[in-house]
Amino acid sequence: MSSYPPPFDHPFGTRIDRDALAQRLEAAAGWEAKNRLLVQLARELPPLPDALRTDEHRVAGCESTAWLVIGRQEGRLLAAADSDSRIVKGLLALLLTAYHGHTPAELAGFDFEAWLVSLGLQRFLTTSRGNGLRAMSRMIREAIAEFSH
Amino acid sequence: MPMNVPFSAARIRDEFPVFRHHPDLIYLDNAATTQKPLAVLDAERRFYETANANIHRAAHRLGSAATDAFEGARTRIAAHLNAAHPDEVLFTRGTTEAINLAAHSWGRAHLRPGDVILLSTLEHHANIVPWQLVAQATGAIVKPIPLDADGTIDQRAFLSLLTPAIRLVGLTQCSNATGVLPPLAPMIAAAKAVGALVMIDGAQGIAHGGVDLQALGADFYAFSGHKLYGPTGVGVLWARRELLAKMPPWQAGGEMIDRVSFDGTTFAEPPFRFEAGTPPIAQAVGLAAAMDWLAGHDRDTLLRHELALRERFEAGLVQLDCIRVLSASAPRGPITALAFDGLHPYDVAQFLDGYGVAVRVGQHCAGPLHQALGLNGSLRASFAAYNTEADVDATLAALATTLEQLA
Numbered sequence: 001m002s003s004y005p006p007p008f009d010h011p012f013g014t015r016i017d018r019d020a021l022a023q024r025l026e027a028a029a030g031w032e033a034k035n036r037l038l039v040q041l042a043r044e045l046p047p048l049p050d051a052l053r054t055d056e057h058r059v060a061g062c063e064s065t066a067w068l069v070i071g072r073q074e075g076r077l078l079a080a081a082d083s084d085s086r087i088v089k090g091l092l093a094l095l096l097t098a099y100h101g102h103t104p105a106e107l108a109g110f111d112f113e114a115w116l117v118s119l120g121l122q123r124f125l126t127t128s129r130g131n132g133l134r135a136m137s138r139m140i141r142e143a144i145a146e147f148s149h
Numbered sequence: 150m151p152m153n154v155p156f157s158a159a160r161i162r163d164e165f166p167v168f169r170h171h172p173d174l175i176y177l178d179n180a181a182t183t184q185k186p187l188a189v190l191d192a193e194r195r196f197y198e199t200a201n202a203n204i205h206r207a208a209h210r211l212g213s214a215a216t217d218a219f220e221g222a223r224t225r226i227a228a229h230l231n232a233a234h235p236d237e238v239l240f241t242r243g244t245t246e247a248i249n250l251a252a253h254s255w256g257r258a259h260l261r262p263g264d265v266i267l268l269s270t271l272e273h274h275a276n277i278v279p280w281q282l283v284a285q286a287t288g289a290i291v292k293p294i295p296l297d298a299d300g301t302i303d304q305r306a307f308l309s310l311l312t313p314a315i316r317l318v319g320l321t322q323c324s325n326a327t328g329v330l331p332p333l334a335p336m337i338a339a340a341k342a343v344g345a346l347v348m349i350d351g352a353q354g355i356a357h358g359g360v361d362l363q364a365l366g367a368d369f370y371a372f373s374g375h376k377l378y379g380p381t382g383v384g385v386l387w388a389r390r391e392l393l394a395k396m397p398p399w400q401a402g403g404e405m406i407d408r409v410s411f412d413g414t415t416f417a418e419p420p421f422r423f424e425a426g427t428p429p430i431a432q433a434v435g436l437a438a439a440m441d442w443l444a445g446h447d448r449d450t451l452l453r454h455e456l457a458l459r460e461r462f463e464a465g466l467v468q469l470d471c472i473r474v475l476s477a478s479a480p481r482g483p484i485t486a487l488a489f490d491g492l493h494p495y496d497v498a499q500f501l502d503g504y505g506v507a508v509r510v511g512q513h514c515a516g517p518l519h520q521a522l523g524l525n526g527s528l529r530a531s532f533a534a535y536n537t538e539a540d541v542d543a544t545l546a547a548l549a550t551t552l553e554q555l556a
Contacts, residue, residue, distance in 0.1 A: 031503040036554055039496070063511040063526060064495040084525065085493040086555070 004101070007048055007069055007080040012093045013100030016044075018115070021097050025119045034120065038090025045093045048082035059132045059139070064088045068136050070143045075103050077144055081136070091124055091133050099140050104147045112137045156450045162535040166190065175506045175540045175547075180325050180353055180484055180513075180531035182375045185439075189379055192438030196431045204430055205404060205421075219430050222437035223420070229440040230370075231361045232387055239386045239393075239420045240428045244352040245275040247371035247386035250423060251348060252279035254399040255369075255392070260316060262288030267310055267345070268319040269294045269302050270521050271329060274514045276319045276350040276371075289316070296521045300476035302331050308339060315345040322354025326515040326529065327476045328459075328484025330354075337366050346392075352376055356533070357482045358452045359443070362387055374432060378533075379439030383432035386423075393419035400425040451534045455483035458532045458541050465545040469552060475527060483532040486513075494528035497551055504547035 003009055021041075028037045048057075048067050057067040064085035071078035079100045081092040098112050113125055113134070124133055162168055164186040167176075176184060200214035207213070220235070227235040241247040260266075266280045270293050277291075284291045294310060295303045302320075318340040323330050333349065340347050346368040351360055355372045362370055369392075373384040388396075398405055398416050402425035407415040416422045443451075462485055466472050471490040489497060494510040501508055509529045512519045519526065530544065 032500070032554070035500055035503060039555060063498075064493060065525065085495040087493075087496045087499045 004073060004078055007046075007052055008071060008073075008078040008100065010046055010080060010096065010100075012041075012045060012096035013079070013098070013102065016097055018097055021094060022119060025121070031123075035087060038093075039086045040090070041093040042083075042086040042089035045082070045089060045096070048080060052080075053082065059136050064132070066092060066132050066136065068092075068139060070140065072143075072147070075147070076101050077104070077107075077140070077147070079140060087124075088133070091121070092136070094119075094121075095133070095136060095140070099144075104144050107144060112141075156447070156454060158454060158535060158537045161446075162537065164188070165535050168535070173505050175536075175543055177530040177532065177536065177540070177544060178507045178509050179356075179533035179536075180376070180529060181509055182381070183356065183378045183533050184535065185380070185435075186378055186442050188442040189435050189439045193380060193431045193435040196434045201431070203427055215430060218434050219428070222433040225437040226385060226433075226440055229359070229444060230385075230387060231363050233363060234390055236418075236420050237362075237387050237390055237393065239388075239423045240433050241371075241384045241386050242382055242429065243373040243375070243384035244273075244350060244371045245279075245373075245384075247384050248275055248348065248350065248369075249279045250386050250399050251369045251371070251388070252283045254396040254423065255346075255388075256280070256283035256289070256317075257286060258395070258397050260284070260287040260289040263314060264289040264316040265312070265314045266291045266317045266319065267294055267307075267315050267340075268292070269307075269321065269331065270296045270517050271300075271302060271321050271324045271327075271331065271515070272319060272517070273321065273325050273350060273352065274516065275352075276321065276348065277517070280317075280319060293517060296518070299479050300327055300518070300522055301329055301479045302336070304332070304336075307336065311339055311343045311345070313343055315340070315343055317346045317348060319348045319350070321350045321352075322360070323357065323482040323484070324476075324515070324518070325353050325484075326513040326518050326527065327479075327486045328353075328481035328531075329476045330480045330482055332480075333365065333367075341366065353482060353484070357455060359448050368392055374436035374439060377436070377439055378442060380429075380432040380435040383429040383436050385436075390419065393423070396423075398422050398425070402426045404428070446534070452483070454534065455532045455536070458536050458538065459483045459485055461538060462530060462532075462541045462544065465541070466548075469545075469549055471552070472548075475522060475524075485530045486527040487530070488522075488524055488527050492552075492555055494526050496555055497528055497548070500551035500554055501544070501547050504543075504550070506544050506547050 028034045053067050059066045066083040069080045083089040165184045167184045200218050202211040202215040204216040204219045224235045227238045294307045297303045337347050348369040349367045351372040356377045370387040375381040405425040407417050473488045475486040498510040511526045
C-alpha cells in the first residue's frame with residue numbers, strides 16, 4: 001500500500017477500505033452504536049495541522065465546521081479532512097475511505113450518498129445543511145471531474 | 150379551558166395531535182417552532198371547509214364569509230395584543246418579513262445619510278440584516294449595542310450611545326439563543342427620550358407571557374404565528390396608525406392599491422397598503438385561533454410552568470460535568486443555552502436525537518451574540534406549555550448517557 005505525504009498519510013481509503021468500514025457499520029446495530037462508531041472513527045483520523053485549518057479549506061455548515069484538503073498524486077485523488085464535531089469527523093472518515101487514494105476509473109459509477117444510505121446513515125444526509133457532508137462529497141466529485149480535463 | 154381547572158401540562162399535551170403520532174417525543178425545540186393544538190388545526194380546516202374564498206373583492210357570499218373571517222382574525226389579534234386599533238395589525242409571512250417591511254418602508258422613506266440604527270448584540274439576524282440593507286441604500290449607519298460579560302445588554306454603553314442621530318433602536322423581547330430578557334421598559338423610554346423609534350422583535354417573547362402593546366410603548370412590534378402555537382406562513386407587524394400613515398408601500402400588487410392607471414397609481418390606506426396580493430388568509434384565522442387558545446389559559450400560570458421546567462433542567466445539569474449554562478444568572482425566558490467543555494454541541498444533539506430528545510444546535514441565527522460570547526455554537530433547549538417534568542427528567546438522563554458515550 002503506497003503511503004502519501006502529510007496531510008494525506010491517514011489510514012482511510014488506504015489501509016481501511018470501504019468493505020472494512022461497511023462491516024464495522026453493519027456490526028453496529030442501532031443508531032447509538034453507529035454514533036459511537038463514528039466517534040471512534042474520528043479518533044482514528046489524525047487532526048489536520050492548524051496551517052491547513054484555514055478559510056480556504058473550510059466547509060461551513062450551520063451547526064459545525066469542517067475542513068477538506070484535496071490533492072492529487074500519480075492520477076489518484078488525495079483527500080484529508082477534519083471537523084470540530086466528532087460525529088462529523090467520523091462521517092468525514094467515511095468520505096475519505098470512499099475517495100482517498102483512488103483513481104477516477106476506480107470511482108466511476110460510485111455513489112457516495114447511496115453508499116451512506118445502504119449503511120443506514122441516511123439521517124446524516126437529510127441534515128446535510130448542518131454538517132456539510134453533501135457539499136464536501138460534491139467538492140470531491142468536482143475535483144475528480146477536473147482530472148479528466 | 151375554564152380558569153378554575155388546575156393547571157396540568159399533561160392535559161395541555163393531549164390537545165396537541167403530534168404527540169399522538171410521536172408519543173415518546175421530547176420536543177424541546179419550541180423556540181424554533183411550536184407544535185399546534187387541535188383548536189388551531191380545526192380553525193384552519195373549518196375556514197377551508199366553510200368559508201374559503203379570496204377576500205375583500207369577491208361579490209359573493211363565500212367571499213364575504215372569508216373577508217369576515219380574515220378581518221375578524223385581525224380584530225381578535227389586535228385585542229390579544231392590546232393594540233389601539235385593528236388597522237395597526239399588518240399580516241406578514243412572519244417576523245422576518247415584518248421587520249423587512251418596517252425597514253424597507255419606514256427606513257427607505259425616513260433614513261438619511263449619517264442617521265444611526267442601534268441594534269443590540271442579542272438580535273436574531275432577522276433584526277440585523279434588513280437594517281444593514283436599508284443602511285446601505287440610505288447612507289444610514291448600523292451600530293451594535295455591546296453586551297456585558299454575562300451576555301446581557303450593556304446598559305451603560307447603551308445610554309452612552311444614545312444621541313439625537315439615533316433614529317431607530319432594535320431590541321429583542323427575549324433572546325432566541327439564550328433566552329435573555331432585556332429590560333425593555335427603561336430602554337424604550339431612554340430611546341424615546343432622544344427621539345428614536347423602537348422596533349421590538351417579539352418572536353420569542355410573545356409566546357411566553359405575551360405582550361401589551363399600549364403599555365410597551367414601542368413603535369414597531371414583530372412576531373410569527375408558528376412560534377406561538379399557530380400556523381407557519383403568517384406573522385404580524387404592529388405599528389401605530391400615525392406611523393403607518395407616513396409609510397410608503399413596500400411590496401406592490403393587488404389588494405394594496407386605491408386606483409391604478411398608467412398615469413399614476415394611488416394606494417390604499419393601512420393596513421391594506423402593506424398587504425399586497427392574497428394574504429395568508431387561513432393562516433391568519435389559525436393565528437387568531439392560537440391566540441384565542443392561549444387566552445383560554447392563564448398566561449402567568451403557563452409562563453411559571455415553563456420557567457419551572459427550565460429551572461428543574463438547569464438544577465439537574467449541576468450533576469453533570471463540563472456543561473455551562475449561558476447567561477445563567479441573567480433574567481431569562483424559558484430557554485436554556487448550553488456550552489460544553491471539550492464537546493461539540495452537534496455531537497451531543499446527535500446522541501440526544503437518538504434518545505428521542507429534540508433540541509437545536511448551532512448559532513441560532515445569532516452570529517454576533519455567539520461571537521461576543523466567544524463560542525462557535527451552543528445547544529438550546531426551549532420549553533413550551535405542553536412540556537412536562539417527565540420531559541425534563543428524561544432529557545437529563547439522556548444527557549448523562551450522552552456524556553458517557555462521548556467521554
